[in-house]
Amino acid sequence: MNEQNDTRIASKAGKIDSGKTGRRQFLRGAGLAAGAAAATVAMPNVSRAQTVTMKYQSTWPTKDIFHEMAADYATRVNEMSGGRLKLEVLAAGSVVPAFGMQDAVHSGVLDAGHGVTAYWYGKHKAFSLFGTVPPFGWDANGVLAWMNYGGGYQLYNELVRDILKLNIVGFVSGPMPCQPLGWFKQQVKTADDLKNLKYRTVGLSADVFKEMGAAVTIVAGGEIVPAMDRGLLDAAEFNNPSSDRVLGFPDVSKVYMLQSWHQSAEAFEIIFNKAKFDALAAEQKAILKYAAEAASSDMSWKALDRYSKDLAELQTKDKVKVFTTPRAVMDAQLKAWDTVLKAQNQEAFFAKVIKSQLDWVRRTVRYELLNTPNRQLAYNHFFGQKKG
Incomplete structure (x- = not known):
């Protein structure tokens, strides 16, 4: 009897000890999970994409607001990438003349550039249709809508890659107001x-x-x-x-x-050397694309502010x-x-x-x-x- 009682007592003790151990393990596991969650918040996952610096030249003089807008795009890219992708902003003539920018990006002399498609009109007149369009009654925002939802980018890529065999990737960005005569x-x-x-x-x-x-x-x-x-x-x-x-x-x-x-309706073109672009990590490519869209909106807001102010000053201060x-x-x-x-x-x-x-x-x-x-x-x- 005593041996049986001892066995039952030992068995109960074992169950009790096992329960305590289980609770301790659960609490310990919960604590580790909470710590891991806190660590995730404190130390988010960091992309391991290799840091890349690109020579990025605009077709605009340093003092022009267009060069400022080219730099605004670079700022977005640099900040969104956390420094892992950097556009080094250069003004027209820093490496090549304005009208030589596309050739320089194609050949790899430049990694990227900021301009307008009308500048490449000498290579194919259809280039002008992707940034300086006929006045069918639309505005520049309508042109960007066509690029993204009306088949414009498919046609742009057909011209760039299939017809002219250019080693570039391009984004059309920044709707411009109607231009003065x-x-x-x-x-x-x-x-x-x-x-x-x-x-x-x-x-x-x-x-x-x-x-x-x-x-x-x-x-x-x-x-x-x-x-x-x-x-x-x-x-x-x-x-x-x-x-x-x-x-x-x-x-x-x-x-x-x-x-x-x-x-009456124009937008900027931001281009990259295709070989350089293709070598980027997927998230870096996405940053270049979506930064172009973000800069597009900001550029239209800035233009409305600055153009209206400068028109008033042309009349009052410059006596135009x-x-x-x-x-x-x-x-x-x-x-x-x-x-x-x-x-x-x-x-x-x-x-x-x-x-x-x-x-x-x-x-x-x-x-x-x-x-x-x-x-x-x-x-x-x-x-x-x-x-x-």
Whole structure:
């Protein structure tokens, strides 16, 4: 009996000890799990992607707001990557001239660049259709929507990789407001006033102004004002009040014509050497793509702020006379576009892109026109001159 009791007691003791041990193990395990969770919060997983530095040159002079916007993109990339991917920002001419940027990225002399597709118009006129589009009634944000949801990127990649065999990867980013007709010696009142003018523009806009009778010269942004100062140009457009002001246009002209169909919707292009891009880790590629989208939004907000301020200062401080381009001149531009598009549509790929754009605009702008009230009515109600 005693042996049986001893056995039962020992058995109960064993169960009790086992229970205590189990609870201790559970609590110890819970503590370790909690510690691990705390460690996860305190020390998040860090990407092991190799640090990469890229030489990234813009096509803009250092003082231009466009170069600032190119640097804004780099800032986003550098901060989002935690320093594991760094874009080293260089201004136009630091390594190659502005118009040599694409070739330099293609060959690997540069790793990346910031510019506009119209600058590569000499290689294929369809390049201008991905950043400086015909005025079908859309704006630059509509162009970016087409790029992302209307087949634009597929066509862009077909041009870059299949037709021209360029060793680049590109992102279109940064919707620009409609560009001014430009800077002139005197107010433009009729389309005939443009005839025989030595006028600077780029991309398909060059064909449009040639059709209107102007003598077109294509030069990079930093070269325009010196050319006007020396009399090599009679008139010119660049892009916006902030760029125009800092580049010195008010020093060579006091007549500024706003509104035009020559470049009513444009966006930047950010390009990378494809071999360099393909060698990046997946998260680094994603950062480059999504930073372009983030910078696109910020650029449009900054432009609205800065361009409006600089237009006011052009008028008040620089004594520039601002005029609205007459309807007759803009109608003549649209007719010139008809002629240019008819001629360029003889090339199969150009026609393919135009068809895609027309299909997109026909649907999307119809929606916008039906849905969006005339903003000028509301603006005039609150800010217009009060009757009486």
